Amino acid sequence: MKRTEELFRTKKNILNIYVTAGFPKLNDTVPIVQELVKNGVSMIEIGMPFSDPLADGPTIQHSSEVAIENGITLALIFKQIEEIRKTVTIPILMMGYYNQILQYGDKAFFEKAKAVGVDGFIIPDLPLAIYQEKYKQILQHLDLDFIFLITPQTTDDRIRLIDNESSGFLYIVSSFAITGSKSDIQQNQLDYFEHINKLNLKNPKLIGFGISNKKTFDTACKHAEGAIIGSAFIKALSKNNDLEGSVKAFVQSVI
Amino acid sequence: MNYKGNEQGFYGEFGGAFIPEMLYHNTNELKENYLQIINSKVFKKEFKDLLKEYVGRPTPLYYAKRLSKKYNTNIFLKREDLNHTGAHKINNTIGQILVAKQMGKQRIIAETGAGQHGVATATVCALMGLECIVYMGEVDIKRQAPNVARMKMLGAEVRPAISGSKTLKDATNEAIRDWIANPVDTYYLIGSVVGPHPYPDMVARFQSIISKEMLSQLQEKTGRDYPDKIIACVGGGSNAAGAFYHYLDNTKVELIAVEADGLGVATGKTAATTQVGSEGIIHGSKTLLMQNSEGQITEPYSISAGLDYPGVGPLHAHLFKTGRGKFIGATDKEALDAAFELTLLEGIIPALESAHALAVLKKITCKPDENIVVNLSGRGDKDMETYINRMD
Numbered sequence: 192m193k194r195t196e197e198l199f200r201t202k203k204n205i206l207n208i209y210v211t212a213g214f215p216k217l218n219d220t221v222p223i224v225q226e227l228v229k230n231g232v233s234m235i236e237i238g239m240p241f242s243d244p245l246a247d248g249p250t251i252q253h254s255s256e257v258a259i260e261n262g263i264t265l266a267l268i269f270k271q272i273e274e275i276r277k278t279v280t281i282p283i284l285m286m287g288y289y290n291q292i293l294q295y296g297d298k299a300f301f302e303k304a305k306a307v308g309v310d311g312f313i314i315p316d317l318p319l320a321i322y323q324e325k326y327k328q329i330l331q332h333l334d335l336d337f338i339f340l341i342t343p344q345t346t347d348d349r350i351r352l353i354d355n356e357s358s359g360f361l362y363i364v365s366s367f368a369i370t371g372s373k374s375d376i377q378q379n380q381l382d383y384f385e386h387i388n389k390l391n392l393k394n395p396k397l398i399g400f401g402i403s404n405k406k407t408f409d410t411a412c413k414h415a416e417g418a419i420i421g422s423a424f425i426k427a428l429s430k431n432n433d434l435e436g437s438v439k440a441f442v443q444s445v446i
Numbered sequence: 447m448n449y450k451g452n453e454q455g456f457y458g459e460f461g462g463a464f465i466p467e468m469l470y471h472n473t474n475e476l477k478e479n480y481l482q483i484i485n486s487k488v489f490k491k492e493f494k495d496l497l498k499e500y501v502g503r504p505t506p507l508y509y510a511k512r513l514s515k516k517y518n519t520n521i522f523l524k525r526e527d528l529n530h531t532g533a534h535k536i537n538n539t540i541g542q543i544l545v546a547k548q549m550g551k552q553r554i555i556a557e558t559g560a561g562q563h564g565v566a567t568a569t570v571c572a573l574m575g576l577e578c579i580v581y582m583g584e585v586d587i588k589r590q591a592p593n594v595a596r597m598k599m600l601g602a603e604v605r606p607a608i609s610g611s612k613t614l615k616d617a618t619n620e621a622i623r624d625w626i627a628n629p630v631d632t633y634y635l636i637g638s639v640v641g642p643h644p645y646p647d648m649v650a651r652f653q654s655i656i657s658k659e660m661l662s663q664l665q666e667k668t669g670r671d672y673p674d675k676i677i678a679c680v681g682g683g684s685n686a687a688g689a690f691y692h693y694l695d696n697t698k699v700e701l702i703a704v705e706a707d708g709l710g711v712a713t714g715k716t717a718a719t720t721q722v723g724s725e726g727i728i729h730g731s732k733t734l735l736m737q738n739s740e741g742q743i744t745e746p747y748s749i750s751a752g753l754d755y756p757g758v759g760p761l762h763a764h765l766f767k768t769g770r771g772k773f774i775g776a777t778d779k780e781a782l783d784a785a786f787e788l789t790l791l792e793g794i795i796p797a798l799e800s801a802h803a804l805a806v807l808k809k810i811t812c813k814p815d816e817n818i819v820v821n822l823s824g825r826g827d828k829d830m831e832t833y834i835n836r837m838d
C-alpha cells in the first residue's frame with residue numbers, strides 16, 4: 192500500500208509541514224525533517240527552491256533565494272531525501288515548479304524521485320491537461336501521487352474532474368491568496384470547506400495557504416483530514432540558531 | 447505552417463498556459479470571452495475611434511531619404527514613436543482596457559520595466575476612470591524616475607517589486623501574485639506578447655494594427671503591399687509581433703527580429719534570449735528563456751530597460767525554431783551609435799529599444815532596389831539621460 196494511503200487510513204488531524212530544501216543552511220534539511228518527525232508531524236513536503244515561485248508569498252520566496260544562494264540543486268535534494276529515508280517512514284512529497292523538472296529531464300526526474308523514496312508531487316504550474324497528456328501514465332506506473340490544488344473559484348464540475356485525476360489527497364487552497372497570507376479563517380471559508388465536503392469526493396483533503404498556528408490548524412482539521420503549514424514554519428526557523436529547538440517548539444505549539 | 451497559434455495558444459510546441467490552479471478561472475474567463483469581445487461591432491468601432499482620435503493613428507510610414515542613401519537601399523520608418531505616450535505600447539493598452547471594461551473589471555494591474563507600458567496603462571486607466579496599480583522592480587524605479595513620475599501624475603499607484611533581481615521579471619511575478627489574490631474584480635493588463643494563453647495572441651492582435659497600416663501604406667508608396675524586409679526589436683516581442691503579423695505567411699518578406707546583445711553574447715551580460723537561452727517555462731508560457739542547468743531563471747542585461755527580459759514570447763520562439771524569423775543581436779554600443787546616426791541624418795531621436803533595430807542595418811546586406819521597413823517602436827525622450835552621458 193502507498194504510504195499516503197496508509198496514512199489517511201490510519202490517522203486523523205494530519206499535519207503536513209513544508210520545508211524549503213537547503214534553508215536556512217544547505218545541509219539543514221535532513222536534521223529539520225528528522226526533528227519534525229520526532230515531534231509527530233505526519234507528512235513532509237520538500238520545497239524545491241525556484242527563482243520565480245509564482246504561487247508563493249514573500250516568506251517562501253525569501254527562503255528559496257537563500258537556499259539557491261546556499262547552492263541547493265535537485266541532485267542535492269535527492270541526496271538529502273535519500274538520507275532522510277534511512278530513518279523516516281512517513282510520506283514525503285516534493286513541491287516545486289514545472290520548469291525545474293523540465294530542465295532536469297521530466298522522466299528522469301520522476302524516476303529518480305521514486306528511487307530515493309518520494310511518494311508524490313505538488314507542481315502548481317503543471318496544468319491538469321498537460322498532466323493527463325504527458326505524465327499520468329508514467330506516474331501511475333511508478334505508483335506515485337500527483338496532487339492538484341482546488342481553490343474557491345474552482346467549479347464543482349472541475350473539482351470532480353480533478354478529484355478523479357488525483358491520487359494521495361486534494362490540496363484545498365483556503366482563500367484567494369498566495370502562500371503565507373495570514374489571518375483567521377472566516378465564515379465564507381468555512382462555507383467553502385463544507386461545500387467541498389458535500390461533494391463526497393474520493394480523495395482525502397488537506398487545507399493549505401494561511402494555516403499558521405494551533406487555532407487555524409484545529410479549524411482546518413474540523414473540515415478536512417488535516418492541513419499544510421509552510422510560511423509560518425519557515426518564519427519560525429528564521430528566528431534563531433537553535434534549529435532543533437525551533438522545530439520542536441513550533442510543532443508543539445500546533446499539535 | 448501556422449504561425450498564429452492554435453486555440454490552446456500553442457505556436458508549434460511553444461505557448462500554452464502553465465499556470466497554477468489559482469489562475470485557472472481568471473485566464474479561462476479571459477480565454478472564453480476575448481475573441482467574442484474583440485470581434486464585436488461595438489468593440490471594433492470604439493477601438494478604431496480611440497486609435498484614431500486619441501492615439502493619433504495611422505502612424506506615418508516615413509521614407510527616410512538620407513538614411514536610405516547612406517545604406518544604398520530604400521528604408522521606411524514605421525513611426526510608432528509618434529503615438530500618444532511615445533511608443534507602440536498604447537495600441538495594446540487601449541485594446542485591453544476595452545476588454546477589461548466589457549468584462550466588468552474595476553481594478554487594473556500591470557507590470558512594467560522601463561515604465562513605457564506602465565505609462566500607457568496609467569494613461570488608459572485615467573481615460574476610463576479605473577483604478578490602476580503598476581508593479582515595477584525597485585531597481586527600475588530608481589533607473590526610470592521620469593516615467594514613475596508620469597504614472598503617479600496619471601493617478602496610478604506604483605508598487606515596488608522587491609523580490610529576486612527587482613526588475614521586470616520580478617514585477618511580472620508580483621503582478622501575477624496580485625491577480626491570484628484578487629481574482630474577481632481585477633484585470634491583469636500584460637504589456638507584451640508573453641504570459642499564459644490568451645495573452646500572447648490577444649496582444650499580437652492589438653499590435654497587428656502596425657502591419658495592417660503598412661499594407662496600404664506600402665501599396666501607395668511602392669506599388670506593392672509588402673516590403674522585402676521588416677526589422678523590429680524584441681524584448682517580449684510585441685512591437686515585432688505587430689509589425690510582422692500580416693506578413694507571417696508571406697514568405698517573400700524577410701522577418702528580422704533584433705535582440706539586445708548587451709555587452710556581447712560572449713560576456714554573459716546580454717538579453718539575447720534566442721542565443722543564450724533554452725526551452726522552458728516563464729510566466730506561464732512555454733518558450734525560450736535564459737536559465738541555468740537547474741532551471742533557475744537568470745538575469746538579463748541590456749542598456750535598454752525595455753529589452754531587459756529573460757524570455758521572448760512563444761510566437762517568437764516559434765519563428766526562431768522554424769527559421770521563419772531571422773534573429774540578430776545588437777550590442778549596447780551598436781544601438782547607441784545607431785541612435786545618434788538616425789538623429790543626425792533624419793532629425794528623429796529614437797528610443798534605445800528601437801535603436802537596436804536600426805543598428806542591424808549595418809549587419810545585413812540590402813540591395814538598392816529593396817524596400818526595408820524598420821519599426822521605430824518608440825521615441826527617445828525617456829532615454830535622454832543615457833544619450834547625454836554618451837555625449838559627455
Ligand SMILES: Cc1ncc(COP(=O)(O)O)c(C=O)c1O
Nearest residue numbers: 681682683684685752799823824
Ligand atoms: C519603445 C519600446 N520598444 C520596444 C519595447 C520592447 O517591448 P516589445 O518587445 O514587447 O515590443 C519597449 C518596452 O518597453 C519599448 O518601450
